[in-house]
Amino acid sequence: MAKTRTQFLRPLHREHSKSSDDFDRKLITPMIVGAILNPVNSSIIAVSLVPIGAAFRVSPSSTAWLVSGLYLATALGQPVVGKLVDAYGPKRLYVAGAIFTGIAGILGAFAPSLWVLIIARVILGFGTCVGYPSAMYLIRSEARRTGHESPAGVLTALAVSAQTIAVIGPALGGLLITIGGWRSMFAINILLAIVCLYYGFRYLPAMSSLQEASENKSDNRLDYPGMFLFAVTLIALLFFLMSPQFSHLFLIGLSALAAIAFGWRELHCSAPFLDLRVFGGNRPLLITFVRNFLAMTVGYAFLYGFSQWLQDGRGLNVTTAGLLLLPLSFVAIGVSSITGRSREIRMKLIAAAVAQIVFCLLLLVFNSASPLWLLILVIAIAGIPQGLASLANQNAVYYQADQERIGASAGLLRTFTYLGALLASAANGLFLQKAADTTGLHHLTIFMLIIAALFALLTIVDRSLGRIGVVTSAPTEEQVKTVKQ
Structure with missing residues (x-):
């Protein structure tokens, strides 16, 4: 199996790489451009919630949508x-994503109401x-093609670019x-979509056929019932979090039932949407997902x-509010650049957790x-976990995930990132329901402090993190297996 996949991946990059032993650096620009689309749209909206609310005469709890x-x-x-x-392979998906991004940009630019804006944001998501x-797929496939671990600077560049654009977003939005x-x-998404289309068509490799992609065609079938149950679980939970009232408790029950049905479906499906048997047996990876969820909840x-x-x-x-947040960007970029080439994970995450607790206490x-x-x-201190947590968790996933599922694992890491963002958005809607005043900020801060403490605790008890830093060569199957134990 390993030989077949390696033989298949080689022709994908032959036309892009001058040396079979070197990482194809022509892939870096499209990787970064594609990866920053979500962070920039996540953060750029932060300073626009108040003017959008004023334009449509709605409260912060409405703009939270x-x-x-x-x-x-x-x-x-x-x-x-x-x-x-x-x-x-990434090419067709990358191009399709760029098209959706452009459509969302057009729809949002001419939206006549708040709900049309919300629809545009959903399409944008x-x-x-x-x-x-x-990007994570390309990094891993290049490592497999060359037989060498991809340069640490590539992973660092991917993380730093996302962090940079995320924290610059508010200033850019202002x-x-x-x-x-x-x-x-x-x-602005119309322009970004055009750039992605250019790089996607010109530089990204495409798999030649579904048959070559996998020896087992069933691996590539889409589990539509599993996707539906996963969606019901998240949507029901979100609607409750956005309006946590006694009369809405039925949504918690619906979410729980959908989650149970989803778990049963995935465990008994020959080609599951999420192979819970594989992910469930990889405890360090699951802990990384949860830890990322906690860290991102506080950050967002x-x-x-x-x-x-x-x-x-x-x-x-x-x-002024947007410009005032710039120190967060500078600090995040600085700590990421300084620590990015180090494979050590635990101390980065502990430092991130401590910084979160400190800025919460100051708030x-x-x-x-x-x-x-x-x-x-406080804004500068908040840049420390912004620069450390996502980089450390990304690198942990790179070593903890099964090589054949790196795309799905990277996708799940971002899923837990945005589950944290969803919880953060719901908390903003709850604690800043009427106005973003100082009392509401203090209530929100207590919530953040509790989550930050859980993040610190989970990092301290996770012993598997100490073994990641000792990996010194390409992540072979044996090394990845060791990291998972």
Whole structure:
């Protein structure tokens, strides 16, 4: 099996690589461009929630659906796309994602109502979820083609680019709003889609046929019932989180029943949507998914909640609020660049957890008259976990996942990222329901502090992290098996 897959992957890259022993660096640009589509649309909306709410005369709890709509679509789409990338290769999926992104940009730029905007964000979520699993697939397939581990700088560049664009997003959003209004933040996706189409058609390899992709055709069949049950589980849970009332408790029951049915289906299906038997036997990978969920919940709750508080609670305009968040970007880029080439995982995650706890404690003393230097200090500290957590968890997945399922595993990592973002969005809608004032910020901070403590605890007890740093060569099947134990 391993020989067949290796022979198959070689021709995919022959025309792109001048040396069979070197990573094909022509792939780096399309990888990064595709992977940043989702982070930029995740963060750029942060400073636009207030002006969009004013334009359509709706509350923060209503505009929170702009955040949740994208993340729900992404959480659902990532595992599907990851499986399809593993089966068919990245090119067709990458191009299709770019087309969806462009359609969402056009729809959002001319949306006449909030609900049309939400629909545009949902389409955007499906379109932008392709880039990351495609990039992880290409990194792993290049390592298999060359027989050498892909350069550490490639993984670092992928993580740093996503982090950079995520934290620059609010400042970019503020600039776009100043120049062309909040609709310009949707229109920018038209340009991004064109860029992705160019790179996708020109540089990305495509698998020649489904038969060559796998010796077992059933591996490539789509499990539509499993996808449906997975979707029902997430949608029912999201609707409850967005409006947690006693009368809505039936949604929790529906989500639980769908989850049970989903688990039974996947365990008894010959070609499951998510092979729970494989993922269930890989405990370190599952822990990484949960740890990423916790870290991203705090990160996104801060990004959206604090951005709104800067405008409503602190009285800053949208441009100033966006620019004030730039130190988060600089710190995130700095710590990622400094630590990116190190394979050590545990200390990065512990440092990220400690930084989250520290900035949460500082937020509890904030008020409407808090000095700018204190705001900047907290924003800078928040950049530490932004730069460390996603990079460390990404690298952990690279070594913990089965090589044949790297696309699906990378997709699931992003799914748990956006499940965290969904929970963060629901928390913002709950605690900042009427206005993003200081009292609401403090309640949101207590929520973030509890999640950060759980993130720290899970990192400390996970002994498997200590074995990742000792891998010094290409991640062979034997080495990956050792990391999983």
